[in-house]
Amino acid sequence: MSQYSQLEKALKYHFGYDNFRPGQREIVEDALSNRDLLIIMPTGGGKSLCFQLPALIKKGLTVVVSPLIALMQDQVEALRKNGVAATFLNSSLNSYQTRSREQYILQGKVKLLYVAPERLVSDRFLPFLDLIHHQVGISAFAIDEAHCVSEWGHDFRPEYRQLILLRKRYADVPTWAFTATATDRVRNDIIQQLGLQNPSIHIASFNRQNLYYEVRPKKKNAYAELLELIRDSEGSGIIYCLTRKKVDEITFKLQHDQVSALPYHAGLTDEERTQNQTRFIRDDVRVMVATIAFGMGINKPDVRFVIHFDIPRNLESYYQESGRAGRDGEASRCTLFFSYADVKIIEFLINQKSEPQEQLIAKQQLRQMIDYAEGTDCRRTIQLSYFGERFLGNCDNCDNCRYPKPVQDWTVEAMKFLSCVARCKEKFGMGHIIDVLRGAKTQKIAQYEHDKLSTYGIGKDKSVEEWRMLGRSLLHQGLIEQSTDGYAVLKLNALSWEVMRRQRTVSIPVTVTQKLTWKEDNAKTVEAEMLLQRLRSLRKQLADEQSVPPYVIFADSTLKLMAQVKPQTKDAFSRLSGVGSHKLNQYGDKFIAEIRAYCQEHNAQEPKLNPTSSLTSVSATALQTLLLYQQGLSVSEIAEKRNLRPTTIFSHLCDLIEKNQPIDINHLVPLEKQQKILQVLEILGDIALTPIKEYLGDNYSFEEIRLVRSQWRKKSHKS
Numbered sequence: 001m002s003q004y005s006q007l008e009k010a011l012k013y014h015f016g017y018d019n020f021r022p023g024q025r026e027i028v029e030d031a032l033s034n035r036d037l038l039i040i041m042p043t044g045g046g047k048s049l050c051f052q053l054p055a056l057i058k059k060g061l062t063v064v065v066s067p068l069i070a071l072m073q074d075q076v077e078a079l080r081k082n083g084v085a086a087t088f089l090n091s092s093l094n095s096y097q098t099r100s101r102e103q104y105i106l107q108g109k110v111k112l113l114y115v116a117p118e119r120l121v122s123d124r125f126l127p128f129l130d131l132i133h134h135q136v137g138i139s140a141f142a143i144d145e146a147h148c149v150s151e152w153g154h155d156f157r158p159e160y161r162q163l164i165l166l167r168k169r170y171a172d173v174p175t176w177a178f179t180a181t182a183t184d185r186v187r188n189d190i191i192q193q194l195g196l197q198n199p200s201i202h203i204a205s206f207n208r209q210n211l212y213y214e215v216r217p218k219k220k221n222a223y224a225e226l227l228e229l230i231r232d233s234e235g236s237g238i239i240y241c242l243t244r245k246k247v248d249e250i251t252f253k254l255q256h257d258q259v260s261a262l263p264y265h266a267g268l269t270d271e272e273r274t275q276n277q278t279r280f281i282r283d284d285v286r287v288m289v290a291t292i293a294f295g296m297g298i299n300k301p302d303v304r305f306v307i308h309f310d311i312p313r314n315l316e317s318y319y320q321e322s323g324r325a326g327r328d329g330e331a332s333r334c335t336l337f338f339s340y341a342d343v344k345i346i347e348f349l350i351n352q353k354s355e356p357q358e359q360l361i362a363k364q365q366l367r368q369m370i371d372y373a374e375g376t377d378c379r380r381t382i383q384l385s386y387f388g389e390r391f392l393g394n395c396d397n398c399d400n401c402r403y404p405k406p407v408q409d410w411t412v413e414a415m416k417f418l419s420c421v422a423r424c425k426e427k428f429g430m431g432h433i434i435d436v437l438r439g440a441k442t443q444k445i446a447q448y449e450h451d452k453l454s455t456y457g458i459g460k461d462k463s464v465e466e467w468r469m470l471g472r473s474l475l476h477q478g479l480i481e482q483s484t485d486g487y488a489v490l491k492l493n494a495l496s497w498e499v500m501r502r503q504r505t506v507s508i509p510v511t512v513t514q515k516l517t518w519k520e521d522n523a524k525t526v527e528a529e530m531l532l533q534r535l536r537s538l539r540k541q542l543a544d545e546q547s548v549p550p551y552v553i554f555a556d557s558t559l560k561l562m563a564q565v566k567p568q569t570k571d572a573f574s575r576l577s578g579v580g581s582h583k584l585n586q587y588g589d590k591f592i593a594e595i596r597a598y599c600q601e602h603n604a605q606e607p608k609l610n611p612t613s614s615l616t617s618v619s620a621t622a623l624q625t626l627l628l629y630q631q632g633l634s635v636s637e638i639a640e641k642r643n644l645r646p647t648t649i650f651s652h653l654c655d656l657i658e659k660n661q662p663i664d665i666n667h668l669v670p671l672e673k674q675q676k677i678l679q680v681l682e683i684l685g686d687i688a689l690t691p692i693k694e695y696l697g698d699n700y701s702f703e704e705i706r707l708v709r710s711q712w713r714k715k716s717h718k719s
Contacts, residue, residue, distance in 0.1 A: 006057055014056060014082050016558075016580035021046045023204050028054055031140065036199040037176040038146075038190060042206050043320070044301070044327035047178050048075065051142035055112050056084065060137030061105065063129075064114045066144045067157060070277065072114035074299035078552045079112060083582030088114035102128065108136045117148075121162040126169070138173050141166050143194060146177035150189035160193075167195035181206075181320065181387070206319070206387045210326045211334050213379040214399035215372075217465075218309075218339035223250070226309060227257055229335060230287065235304030235556070236280065239289045240321055242310035242345060250309065251289045264290035281549045283540060292321065300549065301328035302556045308336045313346055314365035315372055315386045328555050331621070338373040340468070367488065374472045376400055376509040396645055405509035413462065413470055414499050414506035418480065420455035421490045422500070424448075429488045434459075434467040473508035531598050532563040538594050542587065553587060554578060564623050566604060568596050625652035626661055635668070650703045657710040665711065669704045676700075677708040686713065 007028060011017050020028070024046050027039055031054035041047040055062035066072040072088045079086040087101050087110050104110055119125050132138060141163075143149075149160040167175060177190050177199070191199060216225065230237065241247045244265040254261040262276040262285050280288045281300050292312070306325040312318040318336070326332030343366070350362040372382050379398035384391040394401045420433050435442050436450050439457030450456060459467060471490075474480045480496050483489040498504040536550075536559060543550040554562075558578035567573040573592055574584050598604065628638045635653075639646045657663045665674075680695055692705050 007053070010053060010057055013581045014053070014084060015049065016082075016576075016578040016583060018577075023202060024050055027200075027202050030200040030202075031174075031176060032057060034174050036174050036196040037178075038187065038196060038199045038201045039176065039178045039204075040187065040202070041178070041180065041204040042208060043180045043323045044208060044210075044329065045204050047180065048144075051140070051144075051176055051178065052079065052084070052112065055139065055142075058139040060139035061108075061110060061132055062112050062140045062142055063120070063138060064112055064142045064144060065117050065120060065163065066114050067117060067148055067160075069116070070274070071299055072116075074281070074549070076112075076114055077548050078299070081548065081552045081583070081586075082580055084112065085110050086112040086114070089119065090114075090116055091119075105132060106135055117157070117163060118159045121159075121165050126165075130169075133170060133173075138170060140174045140176055141170075142176045142178065144178050145180075146190050146194070147179040147181065147186055149193045150186045164193060164195050180323075181316065184388075206384055206389055207380060207391060208323060208326065209395075209397065210329055210331050211322065212331070212397050213322070213334050213336075213383075215336045215338050215374075215379075218337040218342070222309070222337055222339075223253060226250075226307065226337070227254070227259070229305070229307065230254070230259055233305045233333060235302060236283065236286050236300070237288075237305035237307065238303060238321075238324060239287060239307045239309055240312070241289065241291060242342065244291060246310065247289050247291055254287060254289065259287055260285045261287040261289055264288055266291065282543065283550050292317065300324075300551065302330070302551050303327070303332065304330075305333040305335070307334075311336065311338055311342045311346070311369060311373060313362065313369065315368050315383065316365075318369065318372070319383060319386075328551070328557055330557055330560075336373060343370060363488075367482075371472075371476070374469070375476065376405055376473075396648070407507045408510045409505060410470055410473075410508050411499070411502075411505045413459070413467075414474060414479070415502075416455060416458055417467070417470055417474065418492065418496050418500050420453070420459075421480065421492060421496075423453045423455050424450060426491050427489060430468065430471045430490060433490060434464055434471070437467060438462075438464065469510070470508060474506070477506075477508075479504075479506065528560075528563040530602075531566070531595070531604075532559060534594055534598055535559045535562055535591065538590065542590070554583070554591075561623065562591060562595060564627060566595050566599060568592060568599065622652040622655050625649055626656050626663070629653065629663070647703070650706060654706050654710040657707070658714050660714065665707045669707055673700065673704060674708050674711075677705055678712060681709060681712050686716075 007020075007025065008018065011020065023041070027037065027050040030037055031051065039047065039050060041050070051062065051064065064072070066075070069090050069092055072090065073092070076086045076088050087104065089098060089101060093101070101110075105113060115125075120129070129138070143160075143163060146160075148157040149163065150156060166173070175194055175196055177194055177196065179186075179190070187201075190196070219225075226239070239250060239261075241250060244267045247263050247265050251261050251263040262279060264273055264276055268276070276285070276288070279285045303325045306322045308318065308321065312321065322334035322336075325334055346366055347363070350359055350366065353359045353362065368386065372379070375382050378391070378393075378395050378401050380395045381391045396402065416437060417433065420436055421428075424433060424436065432442075432444060432450075435445060436453065436456055437459030439451075439460055441451075445451050445456075462470075471480075475482055478493075478495060479499060481491045481493050483491060495504065499506055539550045539553045539559065542553050546553075555578050558576055561576050561578075562573075565572070565576065567576065570584065570588050570592065573579060573588050579588070624642070625638055628641065633641065635646050635649050638644075639649050642649075653663055653665075657665070669677075677692075677696065677700065680692055684692060684695065686709070689702055689705055689709075692709075693700060693702060696705070
């Protein structure tokens with residue numbers, strides 16, 4: 001059997017999945033062809049599997065370079081629970097443990113070895129590596145967090161630069177470099193510094209579709225809103241604050257309000273930080289309140305919410321930190337509280353930098369972060385454009401797309417604003433212009449005698465926040481400009497003068513006070529929720545007995561499938577996503593017994609699913625749609641119940657049809673229409689929807705065509 005034909009079998013056996021995520025198979029195939037690799041894949045994209053699976057198939061030992069002890073220990077533990085022969089060598093081991101593991105490695109009993117970069121290239125370790133290469137064989141070096149090799153990266157580590165020794169010493173061994181984010185400059189630096197030879201480069205999309213992004217104004221009652229947000233959310237979460245003082249303050253308040261929370265910052269001892277981090281990972285505490293020092297190397301996939309109580313310094317940091325939510329692919333929430341008071345604190349810190357160029361770059365990055373916070377476009381569009389990725393349209397999973405702000409005519413106010421900029425001779429920033437408009441009595445206004453201008457005090461009817469909202473909107477629309485030399489001075493352009501001459505109107509989106517409600521994507525029936533809590537309790541009990549995090553036993557997504565499908569035999573249990581051969585044998589009987597007990601107590605029945613179809617490729621959210629559809633709910637009723645768009649529900653139904661689940665579409669598409677669509681598909685083939693619709697005419701909807709095409713695809717694959 002060739003190594004390529006083993007891929008799906010090995011994927012299911014070791015990790016419990018029938019299908020690869022987008023891009024994974026291509027990466028694994030390149031790894032198996034002994035090529036050097038450079039993989040840029042965001043957190044939660046399945047990066048680790050891209051080197052773990054080839055390591056299990058290839059002969060010899062794969063050496064994984066990981067910079068953090070806690071991360072490598074968590075990953076090794078998770079691999080062992082999947083029946084994978086993995087180990088690590090680091091400073092946490094005593095001499096006996098180290099020698100014992102080295103013997104196992106030389107006996108060929110280990111497939112994956114995790115080691116820190118400084119140990120790997122040390123004078124003591126290199127001879128041992130030579131011995132491994134000679135006796136067992138080194139199949140590859142997998143360099144995790146590869147951006148650490150570049151001084152242009154956001155986490156440069158000098159010890160990574162020494163890894164070039166591996167290419168010089170073991171020229172025949174491929175090197176695989178993995179990172180979650182890297183600019184073009186960092187990518188080129190990784191290739192050069194690691195000596196990658198004609199690497200296969202894979203850049204995955206940075207779009208984390210399961211994350212809901214929102215920005216909320218940070219008002220006086222911000223803590224009360226934060227508390228409500230936590231109480232309304234499920235699962236564990238991280239709250240990021242700018243300073244240690246704020247971390248301690250928020251932690252104290254949450255604990256006082258009966259929220260299980262712990263702090264994490266540089267002011268704690270190493271032992272305290274490690275203890276708090278371990279309690280969070282093992283679900284002994286629900287919320288971690290932290291500075292940005294927390295998160296690097298945290299292998300906790302089931303974080304359900306990340307809240308930035310203070311604005312981050314740049315978009316890249318925000319993407320990384322918010323991206324620690326929902327790494328298991330389940331619906332999660334990312335909230336940013338924004339205020340200009342926080343901006344002033346960051347500006348003060350930036351001004352403490354000694355290098356003018358560093359100040360300039362930091363101020364430009366902060367301005368991009370402010371644009372994101374105040375922007376009215378899709379949050380994803382703004383984020384992805386920062387990484388050079390285009391995203392067009394409505395994502396339906398951010399506040400700006402779900403709750404678009406109403407547009408109002410603010411032409412008169414815009415004329416006042418621009419006129420004030422002109423009368424201040426285009427030498428001041430937005431804050432000063434607003435002070436003049438509102439008739440403030442500041443030292444700067446008195447110094448420049450701006451209290452004598454005709455625009456002084458003509459904007460008292462609007463608040464500072466409203467004027468700032470207008471100013472940002474004028475910038476976004478290109479009706480005014482801002483200097484980019486580090487000082488945010490407002491400048492007029494040709495469009496500005498058109499507004500002041502009444503040749504152009506100005507409409508802006510206006511924020512209205514509303515309570516944004518949050519409904520988790522995979523809404524659950526009461527019955528499934530009751531069983532899910534029992535399964536979580538069982539998982540926590542097993543995890544505590546084995547001193548591992550609960551997600552190592554089974555992921556949240558797998559527990560949700562158990563609660564929805566209620567498998568009561570080992571065969572049915574084995575078809576769940578995330579249930580591999582090793583976990584089936586180790587935990588199957590215990591979870592099946594819990595499910596059977598629940599079903600007997602509540603007279604609950606297994607749902608009607610296709611028994612010949614594996615559920616490993618059916619997502620929990622699509623399965624929830626199936627269960628509601630089988631209860632007789634219409635597409636619009638399911639969409640309303642689940643707080644999703646009808647088009648998303650149609651996508652679920654199409655996916656379920658193609659995965660051989662029982663979906664009757666006869667009441668959604670009349671039989672005569674089905675026959676006509678099938679005829680056109682036989683003529684045109686499996687092509688995009690638009691040409692098919694153009695051929696059929698306006699009497700046929702895209703949804704009808706999609707459903708019939710899915711039925712046609714299923715039959716075509718069978719024949």
